[in-house]
Amino acid sequence: MGNPVRIDNDLFTANPSTYDHFTVKHSDREALTEEAVAQEVAVAFEYNGVSHAVMFASPADLEDFALGFSLTEGIIGYPRELFELESRTDTAGITLSIRIAGGRFMLLKERRRSLTGRTGCGLCGVESLDQAIRPLNPVTSGLRLDGTQLHEAFEALRRKQQLMSLTGAVHAAGWVTAQGVLAIVREDVGRHNALDKLIGAASKAGVDFADGAAIITSRASFEMVHKAASMNIGLLAAVSAPTALAIRMADTVGLTLLGFVRGKRHAIYSHCERLVDGTAERGATIGSQK
Numbered sequence: 001m002g003n004p005v006r007i008d009n010d011l012f013t014a015n016p017s018t019y020d021h022f023t024v025k026h027s028d029r030e031a032l033t034e035e036a037v038a039q040e041v042a043v044a045f046e047y048n049g050v051s052h053a054v055m056f057a058s059p060a061d062l063e064d065f066a067l068g069f070s071l072t073e074g075i076i077g078y079p080r081e082l083f084e085l086e087s088r089t090d091t092a093g094i095t096l097s098i099r100i101a102g103g104r105f106m107l108l109k110e111r112r113r114s115l116t117g118r119t120g121c122g123l124c125g126v127e128s129l130d131q132a133i134r135p136l137n138p139v140t141s142g143l144r145l146d147g148t149q150l151h152e153a154f155e156a157l158r159r160k161q162q163l164m165s166l167t168g169a170v171h172a173a174g175w176v177t178a179q180g181v182l183a184i185v186r187e188d189v190g191r192h193n194a195l196d197k198l199i200g201a202a203s204k205a206g207v208d209f210a211d212g213a214a215i216i217t218s219r220a221s222f223e224m225v226h227k228a229a230s231m232n233i234g235l236l237a238a239v240s241a242p243t244a245l246a247i248r249m250a251d252t253v254g255l256t257l258l259g260f261v262r263g264k265r266h267a268i269y270s271h272c273e274r275l276v277d278g279t280a281e282r283g284a285t286i287g288s289q290k
Contacts, residue, residue: 015060018187019167038169040189042093045069048105049097052112058163058170058188059094061197062087065188066096068200072227074134076104079203136226139254141210141234147266147277149180150237154215154261156182161217163187173198176213183212191218195227209233220259222246229253235274237261242269 019036026033038058045053045066052075057065066085070076084099100108153176161172164187171191175184175198184205186197195216202209213235214228220242226249228236236250237258247269250257256274260267268275 015163018058018060018163018170036166038163038167038189044093044095046095046097047075047100047108050109052108054093055190055193057190057193061186061188061201062094062096064186064197064200064204065193066098066200067203068196068198070098070100071203072196072199072230074230075108076100133222134226134230136229136253137232139229139232139234141232141274143178143211143213143234143256143274144276145176145178145213145235145274146180147275150176150213150215150258150266150275151261151264153180153182153213154237154239157185157215157217160185161187164217170194172217174215175202175207176215178211182215183207191216191221192223192227194218195224199227199231213237215261219243220246220257222249225249225253225255225257229255237266 018039020039021034022037023032024035040056041059043055043057043059043062043065044051045055053069055069063085067079067082070082071079076082081101081104082098083101086097088095088097153174157172157174160174160182161170163170164172170187170189171194172185172187173191173194174182177183184198184201186194186201188194188197195214198214209231210233212233214233215237216224217239218224219240220236220238222243222245224238225236225242225246229249233255235256235258239261240259242250242257242259247257249255251270254271256271257269258266259269
């Protein structure tokens with residue numbers, strides 16, 4: 001078992017930089033209203049002085065974003081290989097200048113790619129199929145999580161989505177301990193970004209990824225499964241549906257994948273052994289693929 005994760009209530013406070021206010025005219029109202037609207041900015045990743053990627057994201061928790069993205073993309077293998085991070089803001093957006101270990105930078109240059117990410121797409125611009133589907137080691141997590149606690153964690157995540165409550169325009173990712181406690185929450189306009197920010201925050205907190213689960217307020221796409229599995233996260237649970245490629249990836253690498261986690265129900269699509277209750281509504285691919 002990993003070390004206990006300290007719950008920090010400050011993690012659940014919406015950052016003022018992530019939203020703005022606009023005057024809005026609704027068709028069913030006479031009066032104009034002022035509403036909070038989620039910010040979306042271009043965030044450029046620059047490694048050792050070389051431009052690598054541009055993602056569109058919420059402008060908060062960028063240190064977590066840089067670390068999480070660097071880990072899940074395989075740019076670094078361990079948090080200690082990220083030496084320095086500086087942030088620059090101008091009219092075009094935000095540049096994250098990241099200094100990483102020399103050996104890792106040499107590997108990065110060997111597989112250089114031009115990557116422009118958008119809110120709904122985390123792999124835009126990848127130059128080859130080999131880059132898109134990067135091989136992963138099998139997931140070795142021995143997690144056993146109670147299904148009731150998982151649903152309670154989703155309810156807690158809903159209550160902690162401060163930016164979503166204000167704007168209605170963002171996704172969230174949460175870290176759930178083996179004891180079923182929601183310990184860390186990150187929000188972003190992009191679902192991939194929210195998961196990267198969560199992984200970055202959890203890495204800084206010293207989380208043992210084999211000893212907990214990630215929960216997300218989006219569909220479970222291939223890349224979400226890939227990011228989770230790359231960190232040896234044993235269970236990924238989503239509010240919405242998985243894709244077929246996500247299910248196949250989860251089954252292949254040994255990750256427990258849940259979808260449609262709503263109310264008191266959920267569907268398990270792969271490796272159901274990590275849930276200790278027997279109340280699941282199982283996905284059709286368990287036991288035999290159709």
